[in-house]
Amino acid sequence: MSFVCTECGREFDLATRRWRCECDGVFELSERSRFRPEAISAKIFSLWRYRAMLPKLKEPISLGEGWTPLVPAQAYHREFLAKLEFFAPTGSFKDRGTTVLVSFLRGLGVNAVVEDSSGNAAASLSAYCARAKIRCQIFVPAQASPAKLAQIRAYGAELIPIEGPRENAARAAQQAAESSYYASHVYSPLILEGTKTLAYELWEQLGGRAPGAMLFPTGHGTLLLGAYYGFRDLFDAGLIERMPALYAVQSQACAPLFRVFRENLSELPDVSQGETIAEGIRIRRPARWRAIIRAIRETGGSVITVSDDEIIAARRELARQGLYVEPTAAVAVAGLRDLTPPPSLKGRPLPHPLPDAERGGSPPPLGEGLGERSLVIPLTGSGLKAPS
Numbered sequence: 001m002s003f004v005c006t007e008c009g010r011e012f013d014l015a016t017r018r019w020r021c022e023c024d025g026v027f028e029l030s031e032r033s034r035f036r037p038e039a040i041s042a043k044i045f046s047l048w049r050y051r052a053m054l055p056k057l058k059e060p061i062s063l064g065e066g067w068t069p070l071v072p073a074q075a076y077h078r079e080f081l082a083k084l085e086f087f088a089p090t091g092s093f094k095d096r097g098t099t100v101l102v103s104f105l106r107g108l109g110v111n112a113v114v115e116d117s118s119g120n121a122a123a124s125l126s127a128y129c130a131r132a133k134i135r136c137q138i139f140v141p142a143q144a145s146p147a148k149l150a151q152i153r154a155y156g157a158e159l160i161p162i163e164g165p166r167e168n169a170a171r172a173a174q175q176a177a178e179s180s181y182y183a184s185h186v187y188s189p190l191i192l193e194g195t196k197t198l199a200y201e202l203w204e205q206l207g208g209r210a211p212g213a214m215l216f217p218t219g220h221g222t223l224l225l226g227a228y229y230g231f232r233d234l235f236d237a238g239l240i241e242r243m244p245a246l247y248a249v250q251s252q253a254c255a256p257l258f259r260v261f262r263e264n265l266s267e268l269p270d271v272s273q274g275e276t277i278a279e280g281i282r283i284r285r286p287a288r289w290r291a292i293i294r295a296i297r298e299t300g301g302s303v304i305t306v307s308d309d310e311i312i313a314a315r316r317e318l319a320r321q322g323l324y325v326e327p328t329a330a331v332a333v334a335g336l337r338d339l340t341p342p343p344s345l346k347g348r349p350l351p352h353p354l355p356d357a358e359r360g361g362s363p364p365p366l367g368e369g370l371g372e373r374s375l376v377i378p379l380t381g382s383g384l385k386a387p388s
């Protein structure tokens, strides 16, 4: 197994300290695992039940992540299954990727890492590094949210505030990585090895089926892409007949993937960062944007955008059903609005696509042909992270 550049195909040893190729391309792993149901460790109730399908790792650094509940919920008159990713040890789905990455780094003998993030990725990395006794430095934008900073600090990570926009923190971390290891949720392909287990779990929880469709709050797309790879494994193993349609939901304020998808762009446009309460997906340049767009097109999904008002409404709607999530996690549920036929149209054939000039055209209405097949939305982060 090695790292392969997705742009030029160059290979790098897994022990490399490089986090991307000389051509700036991002890495993926040279081999994909084969999913074998008989290899599931059914007595392990964490994502490590799929250890046989993960890259070879000496010793898992685990806090009991994964194997999250799946409960019925509804919004906009639509039933769906909520996958409670906020049950994770640090309160967000990021732990799926981190447990695999930190186990890998431990195996390499890495004893110090750096990362840039103002939020959940950093909190997750800090926790697992504490567990693995790896020194952890986090470069954060000086104006990052206090609740998440407190969590990062509590795990014993060193916080280094950087003035200016988000990109400055990234650049500072990348410089520091020259004498450390850049344990990046964005760039390390090991993160996707962890997030792919979301698909495996759903397949088990749905009784050996894939959902019909899934909606994700999407910034760098690590959960969406992980799910894509996981379902691909199941598909390639002949265990599911079709892939779920994957929908990325972005904030109107910062929606580069929306523009690429709707305008059929061949390069990532320069969008402004904008202001939004969905801080976890305020990402101007998703590193794996090409792979994300390909996965969405291939599965018949789409990209949609939502406003802060819609996010707030969706968050409230979830809380009224006992599900308390942070604003970023409510984004995907807010996206249901666009995918739901207005009540007056219910029971009649829908115009296809639904007219919606303002948003640049609507995606195909979800649910057509979904039939018995379920709609699943991961609830990615806990409301306790952003109580106000």
Ligand SMILES: *Cc1c(COP(=O)(O)O)cnc(C)c1O
Residues within 6 Å of the ligand: 092, 093, 094, 120, 121, 217, 218, 219, 220, 221, 222, 223, 224, 280, 281, 326, 328, 329, 380, 381, 382
């Ligand atoms: C990181 C994060 C996301 C977005 O994940 P990406 O991999 O960047 O698409 C969504 N919700 C929460 C709560 C997050 O922490």
Ligand SMILES: [Zn+2]
Residues within 6 Å of the ligand: 005, 006, 007, 008, 009, 010, 021, 022, 023, 024, 025
């Ligand atoms: Zn390259």
